[in-house]
Amino acid sequence: MKNLKFLLITLIITSCGTKVNYDYEKTTNFNEYKSYNYFDGMKTGLSELDTKRLISTMDAKLKTMGLIRSDNPDFYIDIQSQDVQNRNNKNVGIGVGGGGGNIGGGISLGLPIGANKNTRELVIEFVDDTKTGMFWQAISESSYNPNDTPEKREDRFKTVIEKVFSTYPPKSE
Template sequence: MKNLLIATAVLLLSACAKTPDWDYDKSTNFSNYKTFAWMPSASLTKNVNNYQISPLMEKRVREAVNNELQRQNMQLVDVAQADVLINYHASVDTKIDVDTVNIGYGARWNYWGMGYNTQTTTREYEVGTLILDVVDRASNQLVWRGAKEGRLKKNQTPEQRTQIVNETVAKILSNFPPQPQQ
């Protein structure tokens, strides 16, 4: 079990074109939510052993979430006054990409027969997942969850990491609050 928590983390997501995944409680009236706060126990770095999920990344994610929710006219307040509480998780998983290619046909001089070569290449890479949870403070029930995963890039500048976090959080929160189906 390598790197269990998500920092929603941010995702450290580096440029992946995957669409975010959302789920929400259809019985919830999201128009009632005007204020938010962070869950006191929210931590991006707890139980995650990946150098990219650090207190620096946690700060970037929090700032990005705060900015996105404030753009949606929600106000950051103390926990006791909040309509909803925000929680987040991050995880990093190792994936393997395998490509098999058939190369060349040929015959040898002074040799009967034909053949071809098969070449298989494997590459190991890391995928980060950032999950954002919205919890109704009064009922303490999860009402909305958004997640996005993407291939992690190494050797990025702090500016590049901040940009990726901002883009990832904006994509995750693009469906919050969810719009009623027509």
């Protein structure tokens, strides 16, 4: 019973996590970039309200990192996202069998574990259109509930943005 509780707690903790993959132009001097803005007419794939929440959260985070939003920026930010519904194909098999002599039989039943979950893939790209083009990219994937309250949505964006920018700027090798 203790193992089952531990397994359930671990499953809950890991299912709420945010995975982030990064890529960047290794010759970029990230210290040159002090100001940013967003591309005009950006199609984020989010609702208008969620786009405002995300941009507000990013602005606050970037400000703490010493970057300022400007009408004449050093680089532009592009944001794209898509919602993905993952089917949960994990199941538990229960089998009953019997046999005697040359006769055998069995019954098997698959019981789904958990439910389908919604994930959002969020792509954030930093683009310097005067020099190298795109020089940094983060792709995050996190679970979310489309029926969350505005406060929970904002909290989710804060968590995702903290994770996305936790290793920006990349360390030189």
